[in-house]
Amino acid sequence: MKKVLVTGGLGYIGSHTAVELLDAGYEVLIIDDLSNAELDVLEGIERITGTKPHFEKIDLRIKDDVEDFFLRNEVDGIIHFAASKAVGESVANPLLYYENNLHTLTYLLQQCLKHEIHHFIFSSSCTVYGQPDELPITEDAPVKAAYSPYGNTKQISEEILVDTCKATDLQSISLRYFNPIGAHDSAEIGELPIGTPQNLVPFITQTAAGLREALSVFGDDYPTPDGSCIRDYIHVVDLAEAHVIALQRLFNKQNDAGYEVYNLGTGRGCSVLEVVSAFEKVSGQKLNYKIVARRPGDVISVYADTSKAKEMLGWSTKLTMEDALESAWKWEKKIRNL
Ligand code: WQD
Numbered sequence: 001m002k003k004v005l006v007t008g009g010l011g012y013i014g015s016h017t018a019v020e021l022l023d024a025g026y027e028v029l030i031i032d033d034l035s036n037a038e039l040d041v042l043e044g045i046e047r048i049t050g051t052k053p054h055f056e057k058i059d060l061r062i063k064d065d066v067e068d069f070f071l072r073n074e075v076d077g078i079i080h081f082a083a084s085k086a087v088g089e090s091v092a093n094p095l096l097y098y099e100n101n102l103h104t105l106t107y108l109l110q111q112c113l114k115h116e117i118h119h120f121i122f123s124s125s126c127t128v129y130g131q132p133d134e135l136p137i138t139e140d141a142p143v144k145a146a147y148s149p150y151g152n153t154k155q156i157s158e159e160i161l162v163d164t165c166k167a168t169d170l171q172s173i174s175l176r177y178f179n180p181i182g183a184h185d186s187a188e189i190g191e192l193p194i195g196t197p198q199n200l201v202p203f204i205t206q207t208a209a210g211l212r213e214a215l216s217v218f219g220d221d222y223p224t225p226d227g228s229c230i231r232d233y234i235h236v237v238d239l240a241e242a243h244v245i246a247l248q249r250l251f252n253k254q255n256d257a258g259y260e261v262y263n264l265g266t267g268r269g270c271s272v273l274e275v276v277s278a279f280e281k282v283s284g285q286k287l288n289y290k291i292v293a294r295r296p297g298d299v300i301s302v303y304a305d306t307s308k309a310k311e312m313l314g315w316s317t318k319l320t321m322e323d324a325l326e327s328a329w330k331w332e333k334k335i336r337n338l
């Protein structure tokens with residue numbers, strides 16, 4: 001049974017990927033520093049899969065601790081989620097992002113070389129494209145000057161992987177996510193934003209649950225059909241499954257190059273106001289929202305060209321945005337005992 005290390009494996013996407021890896025028959029080891037995740041997510045993973053992954057609380061910025069982990073644990077492949085990911089926070093505190101997102105990647109890759117771990121999946125983001133010139137966005141679209149230090153760390157991380165794969169036997173795939181939403185249908189795991197949610201869907205479900213007065217829609221004066229921004233919202237379970245498929249591609253030596261990149265989206269763009277009305281439909285309740293000023297740094301419209309992942313990985317999304325919103329609402333009601 002191949003052993004897969006999932007860094008940030010108690011986080012939102014990491015925990016959903018750990019479930020899919022266990023369901024696919026892999027042994028899963030999780031490292032998380034619990035800065036943006038809760039330990040009882042481990043029990044949630046166990047309740048879904050019947051298996052409690054090996055877990056170690058490690059801050060990947062501490063090089064000795066990273067080295068020590070690999071001396072004690074055998075690993076065949078790594079899926080690397082652990083990173084800081086709040087766009088706004090990265091603008092206010094760039095050095096935290098450059099240290100936490102880049103040093104940790106280099107320490108992990110050094111261990112890959114030392115312990116001959118050749119398979120590495122990286123959690124990247126559509127944010128590397130900035131505001132694209134053409135839509136839908138293909139993987140060949142130009143990577144533009146990042147809108148934030150967070151986005152810049154994703155761009156630099158990809159460059160670190162390109163250079164490392166060129167110089168060594170490392171085989172790696174970067175997965176560029178669009179907007180992950182939703183939760184596992186068991187409602188045993190889901191998104192757990194700390195404090196005020198930055199992202200749209202958790203803010204919607206918290207508003208519907210009565211934790212927030214109203215959703216602020218950041219602008220309805222954009223050049224889009226209804227004036228609000230357009231994004232590609234992908235169910236987190238579809239996203240998680242893509243990680244297993246990408247890792248299997250490397251394990252089975254099916255990759256065409258030492259380094260590959262794939263967009264992970266639905267290929268469909270949805271506006272903020274369309275998400276709001278879809279949520280009202282699936283939840284059966286009116287959502288209280290108000291239109292406010294645009295949020296600085298928002299791109300107008302971004303959604304994926306998904307043909308490469310479909311062709312090369314044989315992967316495409318199976319779940320709809322309504323499925324995702326329904327699961328997000330079911331999760332919110334579960335954690336709020338509604
Ligand atoms: C989506 C849309 C907002 C909140 C970011 C990162 C990306 C990834 C996902 C980490 C936008 C609008 C939002 C609210 C709103 N993160 N909105 N009211 O900004 O597309 O992507 O999160 O990997 O890298 O850039 O996601 O959910 O913040 O916003 O109107 O309270 O919802 O303006 O149009 P975003 P988001």
